[in-house]
Amino acid sequence: MTAAFSQEAVKTFLLALADDELMLGHRDSEWTGHAPVLEEDIALSNIAQDELGHSLVWYTLLQQLGGNDPDAMAFERPWKEFTCCRFVTYPKGDFAYTVVRQYLFDEAEQVRLRALAHSSYLPIKEAAAKILREEAYHILHSKSLVERLGDATEESHRRMQAAVDAAFPQALGMFEQIEGEDGLKAAGVFPGNSELQLQWLHQVVPVLSGATLRVPVTEANGSLAVRVAPDTGGRRKDHSEHLRQLVDDLQAVYRIAPGARW
Amino acid sequence: MMDTQFETYEVFHQRKKGDPHVHVGAVHAPDAQVALQYARDQFARRLPCVSLWVVKSSDITATDYQDERFFNITLDKSYRDPKDFDAPAKEPTE
Numbered sequence: 581m582t583a584a585f586s587q588e589a590v591k592t593f594l595l596a597l598a599d600d601e602l603m604l605g606h607r608d609s610e611w612t613g614h615a616p617v618l619e620e621d622i623a624l625s626n627i628a629q630d631e632l633g634h635s636l637v638w639y640t641l642l643q644q645l646g647g648n649d650p651d652a653m654a655f656e657r658p659w660k661e662f663t664c665c666r667f668v669t670y671p672k673g674d675f676a677y678t679v680v681r682q683y684l685f686d687e688a689e690q691v692r693l694r695a696l697a698h699s700s701y702l703p704i705k706e707a708a709a710k711i712l713r714e715e716a717y718h719i720l721h722s723k724s725l726v727e728r729l730g731d732a733t734e735e736s737h738r739r740m741q742a743a744v745d746a747a748f749p750q751a752l753g754m755f756e757q758i759e760g761e762d763g764l765k766a767a768g769v770f771p772g773n774s775e776l777q778l779q780w781l782h783q784v785v786p787v788l789s790g791a792t793l794r795v796p797v798t799e800a801n802g803s804l805a806v807r808v809a810p811d812t813g814g815r816r817k818d819h820s821e822h823l824r825q826l827v828d829d830l831q832a833v834y835r836i837a838p839g840a841r842w
Numbered sequence: 843m844m845d846t847q848f849e850t851y852e853v854f855h856q857r858k859k860g861d862p863h864v865h866v867g868a869v870h871a872p873d874a875q876v877a878l879q880y881a882r883d884q885f886a887r888r889l890p891c892v893s894l895w896v897v898k899s900s901d902i903t904a905t906d907y908q909d910e911r912f913f914n915i916t917l918d919k920s921y922r923d924p925k926d927f928d929a930p931a932k933e934p935t936e
Contacts, residue, residue, distance in 0.1 A: 617848065619869050619880040626883050721879055728872060 585767040589760025590701065591645055592663070593770065596758055596815055598638035599664035602654055603823070604685055605631030606830050610672045623721060627682070630714055637707050644703070655834035659827035665814040667750040669823040676739035677747060679729060683722035684751040684784060689715055691779040692770070700768035723787060730791025737792065744793045752777065752810030781806070851877035852902065854895040855885050863895050874898070
């Protein structure tokens with residue numbers, strides 16, 4: 581460790597990671613039985629399970645730091661206690677929105693995990709390396725759909741552009757500052773959200789532009805400037821009604837018989 | 843009505859290096875690369891797998907079930923069969 585940092589800050593950081601994965605996993609699972617083709621139905625259900633698995637990894641680390649067990653974290657917390665970004669809480673929309681959201685999330689997860697694989701905090705470092713192996717497939721899937729649907733037909737382009745317009749400001753909310761972030765940065769736990777956002781922009785802007793999709797980003801002298809306000813608030817537990825609906829749905833079965841063994 | 847289905851690709855699955863690729867089914871996909879991804883989801887998630895092939899179904903040339911003569915063997919050719927000794931099953935390569 582290069583500098584002291586508070587364990588509270590590590591917990592805040594882990595909770596944000598875990599809650600993001602849980603909510604996106606749930607939204608992806610809403611396609612099970614409803615995707616436009618059977619093959620995508622299976623692919624999205626598979627990805628949903630993977631994201632839930634990643635949330636379990638982060639919740640387990642939290643538990644080792646004295647937190648509640650993962651089931652309690654997922655199924656017993658009131659919706660106002662989650663610290664996921666708003667981005668992952670919005671309804672699944674049409675297939676274009678789901679593809680764009682998944683792609684923007686996957687790229688963010690890539691840059692974050694690559695950074696965390698060098699974290700000074702050993703448990704995070706080890707978990708990141710493990711998740712990274714699975715994420716390589718996610719990015720392959722979502723990126724290849726973005727590249728194909730961006731300019732496949734007039735309708736696919738129109739829907740994908742609408743999805744990017746809606747999702748881009750929301751996606752910036754993934755990089756909302758968390759409490760205690762400066763201490764974590766100084767200690768080398770992770771490089772900080774503004775650095776991750778910058779790395780993310782350098783990944784997504786060329787891919788979306790290459791797929792003929794406009795992004796609200798201006799490029800000047802090799803640096804990228806975002807022209808839209810980020811949709812933040814989630815890290816401060818300032819959520820929309822969409823999260824209430826999601827958590828009601830997510831916890832409905834558990835609430836019938838709390839603590840039941842399956 | 844216009845056919846909005848993707849083309850189908852036949853999927854061949856290899857359990858381990860040296861084994862033959864075995865036909866396991868088919869996927870609908872817009873192109874071969876995506877077909878490989880869908881094949882991975884459907885046939886390589888639970889089965890152990892080291893390699894997948896996908897082949898456009900329309901690229902396969904096949905015999906016709908109606909054309910029985912194609913396989914007809916009328917004369918007794920049992921003298922050709924290696925029936926008087928046991929051939930061992932092929933040893934695994936690994």
